[in-house]
Amino acid sequence: MSKKKGDKKAKPGKKKDHAGLSVVDLAPTITHAARSMRTALTRSLGESGLYAGQDGVILALAEEEGMTPGQLALRLGVKAPTMTRTIGRMEAQGFLERRADETDGRLTKVFLTHNGLKTVEQIGRSVSECGEQAARGLSDKEVRTLLKLLKLVEQNLQPAQEEDQDSLDD
Template sequence: MAKKDKADKKGGKKDKAGRKKEAACEVASGAFAPIVTQTARSLRTLLSRNLADCGLYAGQDGVVQALAEEDGLTPGALAQKLGVKAPTMTRTIGRMEAQGFVERRADTLDHRLTKVFLTDGGRASLERIAAAAEACEREALRGLSGKEAKTLLRLLLAVEENLQAAIGRH
């Protein structure tokens, strides 16, 4: 009987562990999207506050960084690269032009096209954008070990790939 009791207890532990894992999956499946969404909002809010010190508004950092990679993009190309709608990008460019970060110029080959270029002020903001992003990242990852931060990044990249694949299928 003692052997049977031990076997039952062992089996019970396995069942209990299995139930815990299933329960964790249920909690994760119901909580995953809201947690990731709220985390992204909080991250963006903190980054926006940090960027405000540079004179930039939310989303403008992406425009500066995209133009730093490839200056002279059309508003449509910028919108596509940053995943926003063209009218949103047009408003953003207008605001950034008024702030002195970018300028619009007619394309030298096709005068019907308008291209967006960084100004000296826009280029000067790159270091401040990087510093604002680094400060935000430090806060977000505070208390995590380097290994945990790398694992989190790897897992988030895997989730992003899954989501992009699902978007592509629809």
């Protein structure tokens, strides 16, 4: 008698059977995984003096120097007042500086300081180490599949992209 796919029973002492999982488990599972990743990354970045979320600001400015606080907030998916407080804190820590725009004095742009630039490499190492820790026990193919699926989940949760997709389907 051969077993069909999905007819597997949990064996005592073996990995937990996940057959009972459903879409209602998706949000809490992703939230817990993201929180665990953020905690591990924060621990890894601790010696640099960076706090949770500040690494994203530095990496965004490393890609594109001289963004306004509003542009940074939009790119990182946070509200403008949150970004303004984060920038103020990071400026006090010596990672960033604000300067008036050269062509429009009404605009303030944010730039990395020398100390901010020095943390880019450390952030990269920490992100890599945390990624390796999170992927422990997964094959390369499973990691690629997980990334593809998480990106799809993220796209599905973006209202503007959802509306754009709906208009493409018409």
